Amino acid sequence: MANTENRGGFGGKLAAILAAAGSAIGLGNIWRFPYITSENGGGAFILIYLGCILFLGLPLLIAEFAVGHNTKKNPIDAFATIKRGWGWLGAMGLISVTLIMGYYFVIAGWTLNYTIASATDAIGSDFGGFFHNFTTGTWMPLIFAYLFIFANHFIITGGVQGGIEKASKIMMPLLFAILIALAIYSLWMPAGREALANVFTPDFSMVTGKSFLAAMGQAFFTLSIGMGAMLIYGSYFKDGTKIAGTAISVVSLDTIVALMAAVIIFSAGVENESGPQLAFVAMPKVFSTMPMGGVWSTLFFLLLGLAALSSTISMHEAVTSYFVEKRGMSRRKGAWVVTIIALVLATAASLSLGDWSGFTIGGMNIFSLLDNFTSIVMLPLLGILTAVFVGWIWKKEDMRKELTAEGGVDKATYPVIRFLLRYVCPVLVSVVFIFGIVDFIKTL
Ligand code: PFF
Numbered sequence: 001m002a003n004t005e006n007r008g009g010f011g012g013k014l015a016a017i018l019a020a021a022g023s024a025i026g027l028g029n030i031w032r033f034p035y036i037t038s039e040n041g042g043g044a045f046i047l048i049y050l051g052c053i054l055f056l057g058l059p060l061l062i063a064e065f066a067v068g069h070n071t072k073k074n075p076i077d078a079f080a081t082i083k084r085g086w087g088w089l090g091a092m093g094l095i096s097v098t099l100i101m102g103y104y105f106v107i108a109g110w111t112l113n114y115t116i117a118s119a120t121d122a123i124g125s126d127f128g129g130f131f132h133n134f135t136t137g138t139w140m141p142l143i144f145a146y147l148f149i150f151a152n153h154f155i156i157t158g159g160v161q162g163g164i165e166k167a168s169k170i171m172m173p174l175l176f177a178i179l180i181a182l183a184i185y186s187l188w189m190p191a192g193r194e195a196l197a198n199v200f201t202p203d204f205s206m207v208t209g210k211s212f213l214a215a216m217g218q219a220f221f222t223l224s225i226g227m228g229a230m231l232i233y234g235s236y237f238k239d240g241t242k243i244a245g246t247a248i249s250v251v252s253l254d255t256i257v258a259l260m261a262a263v264i265i266f267s268a269g270v271e272n273e274s275g276p277q278l279a280f281v282a283m284p285k286v287f288s289t290m291p292m293g294g295v296w297s298t299l300f301f302l303l304l305g306l307a308a309l310s311s312t313i314s315m316h317e318a319v320t321s322y323f324v325e326k327r328g329m330s331r332r333k334g335a336w337v338v339t340i341i342a343l344v345l346a347t348a349a350s351l352s353l354g355d356w357s358g359f360t361i362g363g364m365n366i367f368s369l370l371d372n373f374t375s376i377v378m379l380p381l382l383g384i385l386t387a388v389f390v391g392w393i394w395k396k397e398d399m400r401k402e403l404t405a406e407g408g409v410d411k412a413t414y415p416v417i418r419f420l421l422r423y424v425c426p427v428l429v430s431v432v433f434i435f436g437i438v439d440f441i442k443t444l
Pocket of ligand 1: 029
């Protein structure tokens with residue numbers, strides 16, 4: 001039974017921007033972007049990344065908003081409404097975002113523990129040891145992941161306006177305030193400025209074919225492309241909310257936050273300690289040597305936690321909308337189903353770093369499997385398919401109307417976006433995808 005009445009929506013334009021920027025800005029910007037950048041040649045990688053954001057990410061984000069806004073439906077029904085038989089594309093996105101939730105909530109839980117441990121000065125001086133003991137433990141990481149999942153559940157059951165919109169309006173300004181404070185503080189530290197200059201100086205010798213895949217994957221991940229999260233938010237846009245303008249705001253905010261996060265992290269002089277531990281091991285170590293380090297460390301992890309929460313609510317909402325609108329459940333019940341799935345997956349992902357680390361497939365534990373499968377396989381695939389759907393399958397006239405009338409795309413820009421979606425995105429993403437897959441298989 002379909003249940004699409006009273007589906008709710010955002011109160012206005014600002015709410016739409018804040019919620020969608022909240023989805024985009026997440027662990028991807030503050031935890032992932034800096035370490036991927038340092039692994040791929042710094043400045044050179046950033047240039048490739050910015051190209052991917054502009055020529056692939058932005059048109060795809062506009063496309064996804066347009067599909068949601070045009071149909072005002074959950075991801076599966078949205079695709080199926082525009083073209084019968086295409087609901088599977090929405091389903092693919094929802095499956096992917098569910099898998100992402102599995103490991104994302106685990107890291108989100110870490111940020112909670114690190115916020116508390118920083119505030120109470122409980123990290124100690126063995127930063128690597130603290131991280132290792134905590135993340136490979138059984139109960140502690142689970143408890144924090146569960147707390148995070150329940151916070152998420154609470155917001156989702158509050159509804160689109162009473163939950164998501166309200167939370168975004170509180171969290172996002174707070175997030176920007178902390179980010180700006182940290183950036184000013186880190187640039188004020190003289191030791192860091194030199195390290196910063198090193199990172200932003202392009203080193204093209206470190207750029208390989210894999211860097212292109214990493215840049216593209218990062219661009220899609222950070223903009224939450226193809227997962228139904230942006231689609232469902234687009235479906236909640238109030239009439240009169242311009243799609244293109246909103247997408248440009250979201251992309252700009254997201255990019256600024258990623259670059260600022262890189263500034264904060266690299267100006268702390270940690271560019272040599274790359275990898276996923278960058279934020280959790282190197283940063284507390286740096287903070288510990290600074291005046292009022294505990295306060296700054298607390299703020300840093302609070303920032304990560306806020307960014308994670310505003311992203312996970314969009315993931316949860318996309319999947320919840322399926323259970324509510326396609327399965328006829330109440331919002332409360334639909335949210336519970338998603339929460340339970342998240343609890344189960346996060347449990348497996350978290351335990352796979354410790355007690356269950358012996359269980360691997362292709363050398364990867366459950367945590368890395370969820371991460372690699374979604375970012376290397378699903379993200380590019382969903383990007384290609386979304387571009388093909390909007391560029392080739394959606395009736396030309398209908399798409400033009402959606403983009404130029406409600407969407408707010410002017411007549412001169414429209415052909416550019418259409419060209420990018422029809423040709424540039426599918427071709428470029430396919431090439432990078434195939435080379436990336438071949439490269440990845442070689443590393444197994
Ligand atoms: N964009 C988020 C980040 O950069 O952390 C991650 C994300 C959110 C991915 C929502 C997918 C999604 F549907």
